[in-house]
Amino acid sequence: MYVIICGAGKVGWNLARELIDKEHEVTVVENDRRRYLTVEQELEHAVQYGDATELWVLERAGIQRADLVVAVTGDDEDNLLICQVAKEKYLCDRIIARVNNPRNLETFKLLGIQPAVSATDLILRLIEHEVPSYGLVHLLDLPEERLEIIELVVSDNAPAADREVQELDLPEGALVISVLRDGGGFVPKADTVIQAGDEVLVVLDPGLEEDITRQFVSSNGRRG
Amino acid sequence: MFVLIVGAGRVGSSVATSALRAGHTVSVLDEDPLSHERLDVELGSSWEEAGGRFTIGTALEQDALDAAGIAEADVFIVCTNGDNTNLVVAQIGQRQYNVPRVIARVLDPRRAAWYREQGLHTICPTQIAIEQLEAAALGSEV
Numbered sequence: 476m477y478v479i480i481c482g483a484g485k486v487g488w489n490l491a492r493e494l495i496d497k498e499h500e501v502t503v504v505e506n507d508r509r510r511y512l513t514v515e516q517e518l519e520h521a522v523q524y525g526d527a528t529e530l531w532v533l534e535r536a537g538i539q540r541a542d543l544v545v546a547v548t549g550d551d552e553d554n555l556l557i558c559q560v561a562k563e564k565y566l567c568d569r570i571i572a573r574v575n576n577p578r579n580l581e582t583f584k585l586l587g588i589q590p591a592v593s594a595t596d597l598i599l600r601l602i603e604h605e606v607p608s609y610g611l612v613h614l615l616d617l618p619e620e621r622l623e624i625i626e627l628v629v630s631d632n633a634p635a636a637d638r639e640v641q642e643l644d645l646p647e648g649a650l651v652i653s654v655l656r657d658g659g660g661f662v663p664k665a666d667t668v669i670q671a672g673d674e675v676l677v678v679l680d681p682g683l684e685e686d687i688t689r690q691f692v693s694s695n696g697r698r699g
Numbered sequence: 700m701f702v703l704i705v706g707a708g709r710v711g712s713s714v715a716t717s718a719l720r721a722g723h724t725v726s727v728l729d730e731d732p733l734s735h736e737r738l739d740v741e742l743g744s745s746w747e748e749a750g751g752r753f754t755i756g757t758a759l760e761q762d763a764l765d766a767a768g769i770a771e772a773d774v775f776i777v778c779t780n781g782d783n784t785n786l787v788v789a790q791i792g793q794r795q796y797n798v799p800r801v802i803a804r805v806l807d808p809r810r811a812a813w814y815r816e817q818g819l820h821t822i823c824p825t826q827i828a829i830e831q832l833e834a835a836a837l838g839s840e841v
Binding site: 550 | 759760761781782783784786787790791794795807809810813817
């Protein structure tokens with residue numbers, strides 16, 4: 476695969492190293508002279524000096540034959556326009572844009588630049604997902620397939636405690652697939668009784684987390 | 700007409716004051732509060748006294764465009780000192796707000812030409828300078 480990386484900051488440089496390690500052909504474009512000279516000592520011919528928002532610089536880097544263009548400069552307008560010309564002028568199949576200010580995500584969407592990756596946004600989502608509020612842990616997220624698996628600890632006095640699986644008041648699109656109890660796990664049957672302290676794995680359509688959480692965690696008996 | 704101008708540099712402020720003198724409603728958006736002075740100098744009285752609007756903000760953020768009145772704009776002129784900002788902001792005006800007439804200043808001739816082909820009205824001062832210089836230097840040989 477031939478990859479053009481625009482911006483030799485920490486992200487661009489390390490990305491280039493990884494891709495070269497995996498035996499891809501890489502050209503990095505950097506428009507700061509000093510940064511270029513630093514990176515050039517390691518990457519040698521795989522880095523070019525120039526402003527990647529200028530068409531002739533992209534052409535010199537060989538954009539016509541690029542399989543992937545990654546725009547990871549520190550400037551959102553630059554990343555947007557690099558990807559826009561890569562996609563619409565040079566008909567590059569795949570682009571990836573970095574979003575520095577998550578407030579600009581909407582603009583990337585508006586101009587059809589996808590995927591647009593915002594580190595701030597990613598970390599924020601990780602915080603929201605990983606901090607186990609209500610004892611909820613995301614085990615698997617498949618946004619494309621619209622599928623998630625979460626793990627919950629059943630609290631004392633939860634609506635689901637001491638009830639059979641078939642009696643649970645779960646929304647359409649949710650299924651209890653496993654129960655972990657006393658160090659072992661098993662697949663529940665319709666008449667399995669859920670107990671406080673059980674860890675349950677639930678497969679669900681995205682967006683149902685709150686409804687499901689309400690069944691397994693009582694509002695005054697949070698755990699985890 | 701309601702004219703919204705982003706970037707109150709030499710070009711933006713001149714166009715703003717001419718449009719105001721011609722009787723249009725004019726709103727100017729710039730991230731530098733001091734750029735306001737240029738508007739006053741051009742008019743000889745304060746910009747607001749003359750009926751102009753001025754908003755401080757970054758045009759890439761839609762809150763600033765909203766505050767400057769983009770929803771009512773008939774004409775949207777984007778002439779900050781950055782080509783990339785101008786191209787992005789002009790496209791926001793086209794696609795998000797459907798402003799009837801959007802004009803962007805782009806110094807890079809090749810990109811000005813390509814975006815013009817894509818349906819964005821671009822003005823390229825560099826191209827104009829190239830043509831005038833060639834004509835002045837080489838006369839009829841051009």
